[in-house]
Amino acid sequence: MYTKLLLVYLLAGTLTFIPIIRMDLFKTNSKYKYFKYVSLAMFFWTILSIFKYGSFSSFITYYSTLTVYPLVYLITSLILIAIMRYLGKKISVFTILIIVIFFVFDMVVSYTNNFHQYMLQLSYNSELTTEVLISSDYGSFFYVHAIFCYVTLFFAMTEILIELYKNFKKYRDVYPFLFMIIGIVIGISSSVIHIFFFDLGVDPTYIALVLVMMILYSIFYIRDVQIVLKLNGNELILNNLREMYILVDQDDVIVSASNEFLNRFSLRIDKKITFLEFEEKISKDVTIYLDSKNLDGSFDENKMYLHLMKKNIYLPLLKKSAKFYLFYDETENLKNINEINYVMTHDLMTGIYNRNYFETLELEIEENYNNYSLIMFDIDGLKHFNDYLGHEAGDKLLIRFSNALKTIVKKYDNLIPIRMGGDEFLLIAIDKDMNDIEEIIYHLKLLTSKKDLLENVGFSYGYSQKNDSNTSFKKVMFVADSKQRQMKITRKKAKDELENFLKSLENEM
Secondary structure (H helix, E strand, C coil): HHHHHHHHHHHHHHHHHHHHHHHHHHHCHHHHHHHHHHHHHHHHHHHHHHHHHHCHHHHHHHHHHHHHHHHHHHHHHHHHHHHHHHCCCCCHHHHHHHHHHHEEEHHHHHHHHHHHCCCEECCCCCCCCCCHHCCCCHHHHHHHHHHHHHHHHHHHHHHHHHHHHHHHHHHHCHHHHHHHHHHHHHHHHHHHHHHHHCCCCCCHHHHHHHHHHHHHHHHHHHHHHHHHHHHCHHHHHHHHCCCCCEEEEECCEEEEEEEEHHHHCCCCCCCCHHHHHHHHHHHCEEEEEEEHHCCCCCCCCCEEEEEEEEEEEEECCCCCCEEEEEEEEEEHHHHHHHHHHHHCCCCCCCCCCCHHHHHHHHHHHHHHHEEEEEEEECCCCCHHHHHHCCHHHHHHHHHHHHHHHHHHHCCCCCCEEEEEECEEEEEEEECCCHHHHHHHHHHHHHHHHHCCCCCCCCEEEEEEECCCCCCCCHHHHHHHHHHHHHHHHHHHHHHHHHHHHHHHHHHHH
């Protein structure tokens, strides 16, 4: 009979030894910390059971049996603590104090049983056999001990069943919930039968706890993306990735991240933050994008730009999958691209758009807008500034006019200033009527008109509006340019006055 019992305990012990082999799995997340202690205590129980049925020493048999009682209470308490920690719930200091006090009291009563028989109604003697020990009656304190164990286990199982039921409702994931219910029912009913009715031979509490813990381990392992990756041998790859990464579970909660990511963004894994919440939290300082085409074209030098690549990770027995997010820091590359684009699309001296940008913009405006106006400008006296005061003075003239255009653009929306080349400028106005155009020109004159002819910027202008869906962009441009040339003829007197003034300055130099 005892040979069969030994085989049963050896088989169950093998199951308890499986988590011991992969102790490194408990290090994947701090929430598994106490399951490690449960595994060690369960394995120790296996060793005690083997001593109980396999030892030829009555002393070892007697005291290994008594050691089991406080050990069982310790295991049930550790299961409660482990489950609460796994679920992210706190256990009060008072509860921990009660557990410690009763555990110590349980040990004292067990190891002094030889004097009072409160745990087992059997005292030690050198002729004691395993058969006599198994058939002995329980003492009065044993039932107190059993109540404490069952109450503790009840709270632990209630918490995990609530969590499994939530998952069942959310994912229709019936198997873990069903297996846990079956394991608990079998464990409790067999223990009650064993204690109050007749001896089943093997300790049903031990078998039940082994069954429950293996179900729990299975549930946790197949749902933890970190463990799945670890079991598949991917941990080494992750640890040596130069890029930043994040792992999220089936609920999009971040469960792991690269050290660089954790340090750079002060990310706390234990806070159970979702990827979306994290993305919103860092949005002021970081732009995360899947495709650079989705960027609005602007570049913020105060931001980091992370290119995101994601891959689904299959989790067994789950309808949903976890995700692996890999991030590439493209800030420097986008900065370089932005600088190249700026050079290609902007006039470097004035800081406004150039003719090259105008060529790409022309077709876009013609295809997408039916209401736009073009205002052409020609600056007075650029050649005279260059001839009499030098090209630096001519450049300053162009910059003064460009700055006035920038001020106008800030005041009115949907305006695009462009330097077409030399002393010619273009202002494109989207969705503006003629009153708006005249107001814009009026404010531009106020900004550029100065009594000092060195600071004054005179200009000719002409504008035209698209008022017919069949009118082409080139036609609107031609009309605006023609009007600007007509005005240019009328400004001969002002140009002559400017030339004489600049010539007098040259003579004084």
